[in-house]
Amino acid sequence: LTWAQDRCEAIIPSHHSKLDWNLLREKLLPFAGAPLMVSFDIDCLKSSEAPGCSQSWPSGLNLQEVQSFFQFLQTHFQWRQLGIYE
Numbered sequence: 638l639t640w641a642q643d644r645c646e647a648i649i650p651s652h653h654s655k656l657d658w659n660l661l662r663e664k665l666l667p668f669a670g671a672p673l674m675v676s677f678d679i680d681c682l683k684s685s686e687a688p689g690c691s692q693s694w695p696s697g698l699n700l701q702e703v704q705s706f707f708q709f710l711q712t713h714f715q716w717r718q719l720g721i722y723e
Contacts, residue, residue, distance in 0.1 A: 658702055662709055673714035677703075678722045690723055 679687045683697040710716070 656698065656702075658706055661706070665710075666713065669713040671714060672717045673710060674718040674720075675707075675710065675716075676720045676722065680723065 679690050680692040681698050682690065682693055682700060682703070684690075684693040684695050686697070686700040687693050
């Protein structure tokens with residue numbers, strides 16, 4: 638975590654199930670237009686959203702909110718890489 642933060646990386650731990658998506662968007666807007674690499678671990682999703690996942694949570698993130706956030710990223714950043722992990 639420290640290594641990534643020292644390099645101005647943003648990490649959203651999966652325990653942030655009550656994530657304030659609007660605040661996150663607001664904090665990212667000053668970097669609009671920058672290259673973007675996203676690493677997404679499906680372990681952060683609700684159990685009902687990723688039923689085959691080895692480590693999912695009843696209170697995890699909602700897939701619809703994640704998709705909406707990805708659309709925001711697509712609109713405001715230059716996608717370079719998207720990794721989806723389990």
